[in-house]
Amino acid sequence: MFRVAPTSYGGRGCFAVNAIPKNTTIHHVPSPFTAAINRDFRKEVCAYCFAYDLGRAMKVRLDVASLWFCSEECKDTWIVEEDHACDSLISAVLEKIDVAVARARKTMQSGRGIATPSEEYDVDYVPEDIILDGSPESAEEIEEVWDSIAQRIANSAPVAHNPLKNPMLKVRLLALEEIEWDLARLVAVALVRKYIESKPNSSLPSHFSWTSFYQLEPHEVDLLARVPALLESHVRVFLLLLLVMPSEILPHVTVENVRAVVAREAANAFGIWQLPLTSESEFLGSAIFPSASYFNHSCDPNVIKSRDGRSMKFTTARDVNPGEELCISYGMMLDQPLESRRETLKEQWYFDCGCDRCSQELAEAGL
Numbered sequence: 001m002f003r004v005a006p007t008s009y010g011g012r013g014c015f016a017v018n019a020i021p022k023n024t025t026i027h028h029v030p031s032p033f034t035a036a037i038n039r040d041f042r043k044e045v046c047a048y049c050f051a052y053d054l055g056r057a058m059k060v061r062l063d064v065a066s067l068w069f070c071s072e073e074c075k076d077t078w079i080v081e082e083d084h085a086c087d088s089l090i091s092a093v094l095e096k097i098d099v100a101v102a103r104a105r106k107t108m109q110s111g112r113g114i115a116t117p118s119e120e121y122d123v124d125y126v127p128e129d130i131i132l133d134g135s136p137e138s139a140e141e142i143e144e145v146w147d148s149i150a151q152r153i154a155n156s157a158p159v160a161h162n163p164l165k166n167p168m169l170k171v172r173l174l175a176l177e178e179i180e181w182d183l184a185r186l187v188a189v190a191l192v193r194k195y196i197e198s199k200p201n202s203s204l205p206s207h208f209s210w211t212s213f214y215q216l217e218p219h220e221v222d223l224l225a226r227v228p229a230l231l232e233s234h235v236r237v238f239l240l241l242l243l244v245m246p247s248e249i250l251p252h253v254t255v256e257n258v259r260a261v262v263a264r265e266a267a268n269a270f271g272i273w274q275l276p277l278t279s280e281s282e283f284l285g286s287a288i289f290p291s292a293s294y295f296n297h298s299c300d301p302n303v304i305k306s307r308d309g310r311s312m313k314f315t316t317a318r319d320v321n322p323g324e325e326l327c328i329s330y331g332m333m334l335d336q337p338l339e340s341r342r343e344t345l346k347e348q349w350y351f352d353c354g355c356d357r358c359s360q361e362l363a364e365a366g367l
């Protein structure tokens, strides 16, 4: 029905192979490659179907990994489709992350994790002394930070300087901020998929494929130029995963792989919004559907994306001609005037919109 091909303006896009009538479902992804419910909502959103009942707590809990579900059926389906498909490693790693972070945060809150000058460790919390002043402005500067982290965790680093061996640094490191905690869960699931895919005779369905995910466009430099502090968060997530991941997954917990995930999460993740979708909907979390990331944005889209449980559906909004590009709207900015709409797109998705509607409105405005 459609194919992914290079566009005339750069990157790839989806193009109709044949004429497609209005209201045709052209793509359906049953489940995200990885997803994370925002920490604030974790007890109020079903970890399987993403149902949200106006803040009411979900009734069913998975004992390991602290996941909440709207029903026993959702819990059982999650266990089979998600966890069993990955050797029960998803629940195992989520549990390890939650226990480690919760414990470290408690220690920090009690004051025991805060170093005093009398303590022998003169090294402050890990990344601070190596993160650059101001924004990392280039790929090279980001590279330098990661190189320095890699050197410090190498066995040759003195204990006092090695975040994985120095107990004080370890506690500070593990006491992630809430958004880092969510990001750690999202990255961990991606690395579990990578490990499972790397096993001989792996039969992971294509929407769980690391290889497909890896083909997405990375946006590390764009992201860090906009929010420089995230570099430190990325480093903390990487070090946390090194500390907690089970041994079979550890070979995949590399600087390269963690950076690959955070760089692709940026601008490729879909928001999990409270349904029915309105301008008042709560933002519940983020999910990555790699095969759906090839739909480009248009301010006058011919395809509507919609979430159905944990699946994403893409349906034509009008008749589409053969060869026409299939575009969705990335966010709820279509009602905004030209300038703010384009600003939102530039800020969150890093591009200058060249859609027909923008071109026409720009011409009308004499810009």
Ligand SMILES: [Zn+2]
Pocket: 046, 047, 048, 049, 050, 051, 069, 070, 071, 074
């Ligand atoms: Zn549910």
Ligand SMILES: [Zn+2]
Pocket: 298, 299, 300, 353, 354, 355, 356, 357, 358, 359
């Ligand atoms: Zn536009």
